[in-house]
Amino acid sequence: MNTYTDEPPQGAYRAGESRVEIEFRGVTKRFPVKGKSEPTTAVQGLDLTIRCGEIVSIIGPSGCGKSTLLNMGSGLYAPSEGEVHVGGERVTGPVRKVSFMLQKDLLMPWRSIRSNIELGLEIEGRPAAERCSIAERMLKKCHLDGFGDHYPFQLSGGMRQRAALARTLATDPQVLFLDEPFSALDAQTKMILQQDLAQMLFEQKKTALFITHDLIEAIAMSDRILVMSARPGTIIEEITVDLPLRNNPLERRKLQAIGPLAGRLMTLLKVGEGTDLH
Ligand SMILES: Nc1ncnc2c1ncn2[C@@H]1O[C@H](COP(=O)(O)OP(=O)(O)O)[C@@H](O)[C@H]1O
Ligand SMILES: [Mg+2]
Structure with missing residues (x-):
């Protein structure tokens, strides 16, 4: 069981x-x-x-x-x-x-953390309002509240991996x-x-x-x-x-x-x- x-x-x-x-x-x-x-x-x-x-x-x-x-x-x-x-x-x-997470965070440097988290959802064609609310929830869950508008270069290695994790989980694989x-x-x-x-x-x-x-x-x-x-x-x-x-x-x-x-x-x-x- x-x-x-x-x-x-x-x-x-x-x-x-x-x-x-x-x-x-x-x-x-x-x-x-x-x-x-x-x-x-x-x-x-x-x-x-x-x-x-x-x-x-x-x-x-x-x-x-x-x-x-x-x-x-x-x-x-x-x-x-x-x-x-x-x-x-x-x-x-x-x-x-299936979602993948690697040693390298592979965040897109020109996108904000929020927009990186939304990437998979965008590819799936989810509407903007839904993407936004999922990203917000994932930012919280991954202890990145307040960092959604930051860019990857502004974050530590650990925080970038948190963002990568948030992106991996955002599509609910x-x-x-x-x-x-x-x-x-x-x-x-x-x-x-x-x-x-x-x-x-x-x-x-x-x-x-x-x-x-x-x-x-x-x-x-x-x-x-x-x-x-x-x-x-x-x-x-x-x-x-x-x-x-x-x-x-x-x-x-x-x-x-x-x-x-x-x-x-x-x-x-x-x-x-x-x-x-x-
Ligand atoms: N795309 C590829 N083309 C040619 N050889 C590859 C490719 N990917 C992996 N290999 C070879 O397959 C073997 C296993 O690689 P890999 O799966 O990356 O090992 P690990 O992740 O256990 O370190 C290695 O000898 C590697 O060189
Ligand atoms: Mg390997």
Whole structure:
């Protein structure tokens, strides 16, 4: 049973019988290499299933195909083999119910923060009054009240990522693909943004696939962690984060069980055994 309630959860989130939201079936992605007959195999025979309302993190060495995975999930790249399904439909092109957030905020420098937040709504053809009220609500939710008329260059890195988050959520996507969204932020700003994101994802019952290099971030934010091998990337381990407080990563970080879980991830990633994580 789906255990989501308005109350803070006492146990770990159990997606259980909720419907499948994202599915990769035997997905391989090859890229042609200039001047070579052999292509690069970025992702090899990858299967994954994510249920509605789950937050799943992916960790793995650099270049193992994590971003490629998200690009296939959102329909930007077509798999060379296999199938990707989102929301019960096979992905064959850009998917509307998906929103992306990246390490770079990608805000348009010539648009105000408010107008950046409205961008996706504009593309969807929503009327001006509706765009304005959604933007206003998102500014509040993302703690940017009073900054709607500022331009990106006037904001700190953390605030720009808040604006990027507001833009990502403004179109109310059911699925979020987050590609290392906080990796350029300082440690404390990162923790505060993690908290805001976790609360919003929880309240709005979003499904998210979250790529990170930060093992504690993965544990603090997610229901499950998938560990990928070096290229050609495939999933080598799946860890259920059997901890409470998924809607409160600041508190979850303080739990004693974090240490052993982080240790397990370090072993899987061979951290400290001469394998570079970056
Ligand atoms: N558009 C592309 N064209 C050619 N090769 C690519 C392209 N995108 C990714 N790759 C290659 O696929 C592999 C996986 O890349 P990527 O998914 O970005 O890894 P990660 O996000 O895990 O660091 C890398 O070897 C990369 O060079
Ligand atoms: Mg990447």
